[in-house]
Amino acid sequence: MNWWDDALHRATAEVVLAGALGGLIGVQVVLRRLSFFTMALTHATFPGVVAASIIGVNIMLGGVVAGAVVALGVAALTRRRGQDAAAATGVLLSAGFALGAALVATQSGFSRDLSSFLVGSILTVSPQDLLTTALVLAVVALVLLAGARPLTQIAFDRAGAQASGVSLGAWDIVLLLTIEVVVVTLVPAVGTILALSLIVAPAAAARLWSDRLAVITALAVLFGIGSGVAGLWVSTQWNVAAGASISLTATGILLVSWMGTRLRMRAGLKRVPA
C-alpha cells in the first residue's frame, strides 16, 4: 500500500503544510492588524465555496473569487477618506455568512457538506488537496520573501513608505489576495470559519516570545505546525472533530504564551513586547 493511501497519513501531511502556511501568513496578518479583516474574508469565502459546490466547479475557485471581491472591496474602502473600514468589514462579514447560509438552504441534503465547509474535514483530504497546499505554501513563501522589504516598510511606516516611492495600493492588493488564497487553501483542513485561528493564533503567540521578525516568523510556523499535528493527534485519540481540536490547540498555545509572558514580566526577566 502506498503511504498516501492511508487517510491519516494524508491528514498528517496536510496539517503540517496547513500549519506552516497559516503561521507564515499569520505574521503579516497580526503585524498589520488585519485579524478582523481576515475574519471577514473567511466568512465571505463561505458563500463562494457553497456556490461553487452547487454549480459543480472547483470549490477553491469559488472561494478565491468570493474572497477576492471582498479583499478588493475593503482595499478600495480603506483608500477613501472618511470611510469606516471596520464597519464596512463587519457588514461584509455577516452578509457573506448569511449569503452562504441562504445558498445552503436552497439545496436539500446539503447539511453534512456544510459542516465540512465550515470546520473542515481533514480525514477526507485528497492527494490533490495536499499537492495544492504544498504549491500554495511554496508560492506564498516566495511572495513574502520577495516582498519582505516593501511589506515591512508599509507595515511599520505607511507614510514614509509612500514617500520613498513604494506603491501602497499594489502591495496592499498583493497582501490581501495572498491572505485570501491561504484562507481558501486551509478550507479542507480546518474549514472557512476555523481557518482564522490557524492564521492568527500561532503568529500572535510567536509575537509574545520575540521582538525579531525572523524569529517571530520561524516560531509562528512552528506553532502552526505544532497546532496541526497535536490537534490531529487529540482528534484521533479522543474522537473529537479535527478542525475544532486544531483550533483549540492553537488557542491553547496562545494562552500559554500569554501566561508565560506575564510570568516573565512579573519575574522581571524580560520586558513584555507591547
Place this chain on the structure above:
Amino acid sequence: MSTAVEYRGVSLGYQGKPALTDVDVTLHPGQRLALVGPNGAGKSTLIKSMLGLVDVLHGDAAVFGSDPKSARGRAGYVPQTDSLDADFPISVRRVVMMGRYRRIGWWRPARAEDRRAVADALDRVGLTDKAGHRFGTLSGGQQQRVLLARAIAAEPRLLLLDEPFNGVDVLSQEAIVRVLRELSAEGTALVISTHDLTMAGELADLVCLVNGRQWAAGPPDETLTAGPLRKAYGERAVL
C-alpha cells in the same frame, strides 16, 4: 544657481478640492525653509506635494527643475513619529537601513557601503549605542532622530521634515538642529514644518507662512512679524 524647489502660483488639493493656494516659494540647495502655520493650515500638504503625493491644481511646481514625482529619488522624508507603528518588531538599525532600500533594491542583500552609511547616519544623530534596540522602546525624541538618520542614509539633496520637534526632549531637539545645520552646510535643501515660531526664526533662512493659502514668504525678520502673523493666525493671535 539651480533651485531645489520652485513653486509659482501653486494651488494644491485632493480630488480637485483646494487645500492650499497661492504658494510662491523658491528654495536653493543648502537653504533651510520653515513652513509655519496653525494645525490644519496645509503644511503637510505642501511637504507631500514636493514628493508628488498631492495634486497640483494650478501653477507650476518644480523640484530640481522637474515634476516633483520624478524628483522623488533625490528627496528624503521624515514623517511624524506618531504616524508609525511603535509596536512593530524592528530594530533601530533596520529602520535606518530602510533609507538604503531605494539604492539596494527589494531583493539584493545590503552591501558593505550600505552598512557603513547606516552606521554613519546613526553616529551623526548620536544613537550608535541604540542600534540593536527595538525602535518602539526609544523615547519620542530618539525615535525622531532615528527617522532623521534613516533619511540621511538615503543621501537626499532635499530633505522634508514634518513637525520634527513635536514631543521632542531638549537633548534630542539640540541634536536634530545641529544635524540639520550640518546638512544644509553640505548643500542639502531643507523644508521643515513647525508651529514653533521661535525655532523657525532661529533655524530657517526662509519662512513660508501658510493657513489655507500662503500669507507671506521670505527671511524670518520680514515674515515672523505682527502683520503677516495676524493674517495667518487671525486677529486674535497673541504676539
